[in-house]
Amino acid sequence: MSEKPAGDGVWWWARRRSAVLDVGLAVVSGLECAFGAYGLIQDRLHLGVPAAVVCVVLGALAGASLLVRRRWPVLPVVVALVFVPGFFGVVLLVVSLYTLAATWEWPLRRGRVVGLAALAMVETFGMVWFAMSAPPKTPPAEPLPPTWVYAVTAAFVAVGMAVAPVVSGLYVGARRRLVESLKDRAQGLETELTLLAEQARERAWRARAEERTRIAREMHDVVAHRVSLMVVHAAAVERIVPKDPVKAQQSAKLIGETGRQALDELREILGVLRMTEPREQVEAPVGGLGELPELVEQSRIAGMAVSLTVSGDPAGYAAEAEQTAYRVVQEGLTNAHKHAGGARVAVLLAYVPNGVRVSVVNDCPGADGVALPSGGNGLVGMRERVLALGGAFHSGPEPDGGFRVEAVLPSRLRLAREPLG
Incomplete structure (x- = not known):
């Protein structure tokens, strides 16, 4: 028997109504056993009043054993088996057998x-x-039925008193255990759903954090490069206005165009943030490998001594890979504008067997140039982008005092070429 669950019950009864039911059954069984014992002693054995009183008390106690049927279910059965041969204890036998079958674990x-x-x-x-x-005490008026009638009748009575309670108890016990198992399973599912909800909230929080980081990188890539060009042009205008007004006018025009480009790119990013479509369907438009010459030309117009070298067999790559390569070159040129004013810069785009390699290498910066503030997050963001695609990233000083920014993206990101014909 399992321990009594917490509730409004007393002793071993889970509920008060269960205690009331058992008390009622014990009273009925006790009365039936007491009257049966009295009839056995007085009518059949003729043992006298003292023996009858003792047997009545024992019969009442036997019926009262149903009070513990939920705690010790085998006890009322044993008591019933002792008193049934005396032609009483029928209620005790039926109820105790039912309880035994319903409460005991059948397989065990x-x-x-x-x-x-x-x-x-x-x-x-x-x-x-x-x-x-x-044999009857007086001769019967009619002939007695054959023996097999007695046997069939006794068998029916035995099945009704012994087999029927056991079968009913087994059914009720199995049903009760099934309900308990379903409740346990429901509680387990509820707990699992709670854990899944917590995990979903955590994943949503992580996704928001990653999206904020991605937006911050995009904003940095857009603003840092364009504003660096604008500052360089503004410094050039300041120097050449007295000497060459025409060239200063051209630089001022470039400042305006660069500012408008920066505003357009920021507007595109902010427009994407206002949309409700999934991220896979809408992306902020950025450059690719085919736009590197234009990116390099913008820095050359700003006064940077920059060259672009392309080697290998050109091939198309996934949009995210080309955007990342474009951003790596953009970040390298931005760093050169900030920290290596007047130095020569070499940009390399190489289609190699294991993927595509881009690098930006500047010579040792001179004394002149414009010192621009740096947030220090651009190279960190580039590294994370490249590593997320399975590539390799390197940034650091060169032996001659220059600086290198280089990334290699794997060949698995290369787009399959369409077959001819």
């Missing part, structure tokens, strides 16, 4: 349940057979 205690039920059936069959086949 199958032998005990079957053994006690079989013993009760044999006793009941023998009791009924003996009562029906006993």
Whole structure:
């Protein structure tokens, strides 16, 4: 028996109504056993009043054993098996067998349940057979029925008193255990759903954090490069206005165009943020490998001594890969504008067997140039972008005092070429 669950019950009863039911059954069974014992002593054995009183008390106690049927279910069965041969204790036997089958674990205690039920059936069959086949005190007016009638009747009574309660108890017990298992499963599913909800909230938080980081990188890439060009042009205008007004006018025009480009790119990014479509369907338009010459030309117009070298067999790459390569070159040129004013810069785009390699290498910066502030996050963001695609990234000083920014993106990101014909 399992321990009594927490509730409004008392002692071993889970609920008060269960206690009331058992008390009622114990009273009925006690009265039935007491009257049966009194009839056995007075009407059949004729043992006198003292013996009758003792047997009545014992019968009442036997019926009262149903009070513990939920705690010790085998006890009322044993008591019933003792009193059934005396032609009383029917209520006690039926209720105790039902309780035994309903409360005991059938797979674990199958032998005990079957053994006690079989013993009760044999006793009941023998009791009924003996009562029906006993010779009457007076000669009957009609002939007695054949013996097989007694046997069939005794068998039916035995099945009804022993087998029927056991079968009913097994059904009710199995149903009760099924309901408990379903409740446990429901609680387990509820707990699992709670954990899944917490995990979903955590994933959503991480996704928002990653998206904020991605937006911050885009904003940095757009603003840092364009504003660096604008500052360089503004410094050039300041120097050449007295000497060459025409060239200063051209530089001022470039400042305006660069500012408008920066505003357009910022407007495109902010427009994407206002949209409700999934990120896979809408991306902020950025450059690719084919736009590197234009990017290099913008820096050359700003006064940078920059060259672009392309080698290998050109091939198309996935949009995210080309955008990342474009951003790496953009970041390298931005760093050169900030920290290597007047130095020569070499941009390399190489289509190699294991992928595509881009690098930006500047010579040792001179004393002149414009010092621009740096947030220090551009190269970190580039490294994370490249590594997320499975590539390799390197940034650091060169032996001659220059600086190198280089990234290699794997060949698996290369687009398949369409077959000819």
